[in-house]
Amino acid sequence: MSISDDSLLLKNQVCFPLYAASRILIQAYREPLEELGLTYPQYLVMLILWEKDGLTVSQIGEKLFLDSGTLTPVLKRLEANNFIKRNRSDKDERKVEIELTYPGKSLQAKATPIPEKIHSLLNQWEEGELSLFKIQVNKLIETLKH
Amino acid sequence: MSISDDSLLLKNQVCFPLYAASRILIQAYREPLEELGLTYPQYLVMLILWEKDGLTVSQIGEKLFLDSGTLTPVLKRLEANNFIKRNRSDKDERKVEIELTYPGKSLQAKATPIPEKIHSLLNQWEEGELSLFKIQVNKLIETLKH
């Protein structure tokens, strides 16, 4: 290197490994999700709605750190596939409430094996190591999100 | 939840926090990189070339876990901004070699403060904690990349 600073080396950064790891892991979801007719971001929206139905676009956005510019098209595709309905709120017409359809609710049962499949890819990891790692990643989000 | 399985909860997953953390951290690069006229993926390509110039598209792709479908447009934009040149190899005309231009090389000096800026966002992290975390993320990539 002409400039003597190792911090510009890819391997010494935090962000690149995170970026690569998240993409590679999302790839692992592709095949099982394809059987449900979902992409990974669509799956995340469904996870949230299975947990609590009827949230607004921005409530979903807060949980996923995504804005309406990203979510609106995702939600429209979920609606086109008949997994959700988008309804303007009666109380506040600025808000759009997202509700699961019957097929959307039914999909949850088909999704239950997925976390186990993904988890099995990490079988060389000790359980404690993995939980610690999750804690660290979540801590990183907390550090950065403001 | 109608189905009793906590593994479908967002907070219990590994992938979502990784995905969120990487996006939030990439956001932090946006402003400093904008001054250099680079996006984050473009910056990654430049980091690689600053380390070793003249690599082919697929050699860069191996390091970034990206294929030509993603890289070709990124490289074309870098070329349009006069940071790199794309040349068909003489020895093997299937290959395209990527070389830094003079402006591309000069950019490295302007990029040196960036890792420190990003690192300063993580000042609540102990140095040892951070290096351990990096090791873990890299280990995750090794676990998954095949």
Add this chain to the structure above:
DNA sequence: CTAAATTTAATTGTTTACAATTTAAAGCCG
């Protein structure tokens, strides 16, 4: 040597991300 297989980039089409702007509704304040 030559036809088939492989490799390398590029292309095509779909789906995110995300900044910036727009539109419309709701809240606020004199």
Add this chain to the structure above:
DNA sequence: CGGCTTTAAATTGTAAACAATTAAATTTAG
């Protein structure tokens, strides 16, 4: 009440990601 600000979602435009296919050069087998 009536303008002013704020909020919520959608829209617009740009740039990734990535699967699948294509095109061209190289390698391999017979």
